Amino acid sequence: MIDVHDLTKRYGSHVAVDRVTFHCPPATVTGFLGANGAGKSTVMRILVGLAMATSGSATIDGRRYRDIPDPATRIGILLDASAQHAGRTGREALAMSAFQLGLPRSRVDQVLAAVGLRPEESLRRIRGYSLGMRQRLGLAHALLGNPDVLILDEPANGLDPAGIRWMRDLLREYAADGGTVLLSSHLLAEVEAVADRFVLIGEGRILAQGTKDELLGDRRTFVRAAPQKPLTLALDEAGLTWTRHGDGLLIDTDAHRIWPLVPNGVVIEELRPASAAGLEDLFLRITAQTQRDTQRTGASA
Structure with a gap:
């Protein structure tokens, strides 16, 4: 060890x-x-x-x-x-x-x-x-x-x-x-x-x-769909929270709750746990915050 x-x-x-x-x-x-x-x-x-x-x-x-x-x-x-x-x-x-x-x-x-x-x-x-x-x-x-x-x-x-x-x-x-x-x-x-x-x-x-x-402590799901708007409307009607992430959506629920909500004519191009792409986002977010904190410390010194 x-x-x-x-x-x-x-x-x-x-x-x-x-x-x-x-x-x-x-x-x-x-x-x-x-x-x-x-x-x-x-x-x-x-x-x-x-x-x-x-x-x-x-x-x-x-x-x-x-x-x-x-x-x-x-x-x-x-x-x-x-x-x-x-x-x-x-x-x-x-x-x-x-x-x-x-x-x-x-x-x-x-x-x-x-x-x-x-x-x-x-x-x-x-x-x-x-x-x-x-x-x-x-x-x-x-x-x-x-x-x-x-x-x-x-x-x-x-x-x-x-x-x-x-x-x-x-x-x-x-x-x-x-x-x-x-x-x-x-x-x-x-x-x-x-x-x-x-x-x-x-x-x-x-x-x-x-x-x-x-x-990550993250149970969100990343979804890439085409077209995207009918899916966002369906999510809104179901009371689910979502945000845009790159060319897809981050949805605050597990994947099994999303499939029944997909409207006819919407093609799901990618669906996976958000944590599969979340580590890089976490690192970049923490790094950016650390750099800001360092700059503030240096400015006040």
Whole structure:
């Protein structure tokens, strides 16, 4: 498990991380969400011993990374997929790491297969890899020691839709086997599809955290219909509250109450729980409020 408690990191007068606290339990994927520069990478670098905290703690299974024996066999890390020796082949890079960890060479073949790098691709020089291939190789390095914990920073960068779906399935299977995953991204929709819990960070501070249901508490339904006006009239007659949302409607009720109200001739193009699209809205709303609060504080200082 991962525990971050009251973590603060300052660079001179700049506070990069401000009293951050969250917990990642076993058998879960935790989405660590925030815009670029929000503090995600700083927290993760402190977790894996690449930066020192100004105050607070960041532990894995109750210990700091530096205090864990053979940490690469306990914790898999992918922070920067481009930080690999460009002159080596993918297989050579993994074989060298396996040798250093005392792992059998067969483990290299296992992780290459797990991340979908074909034998001919593994024999190519890393300098010739696409970004998506580097991401797969980086994840292979993270999985090499068969760790209990994965800490991944923006692992979906450069992956095509099929690659993103593959990574989603891999991480869900990993968590189902009891693993702990901390997954950082600014792509909220992608993380929303795989994560059990979410930690939203902005300007170095935790904005919100919890499961999707805890964060949204939303039983509304999103509906996209054509034409829209007959449906809104029917909703009004039924006494249901609705608001326009993008090219559709947010209706304050469950989906099963809406179907009987759909007038003849109205085509329902999309109908789903509002929470399926609500996390991004929540994040943008909270972030905007945080920025306004910061601006007011700065103006009054």
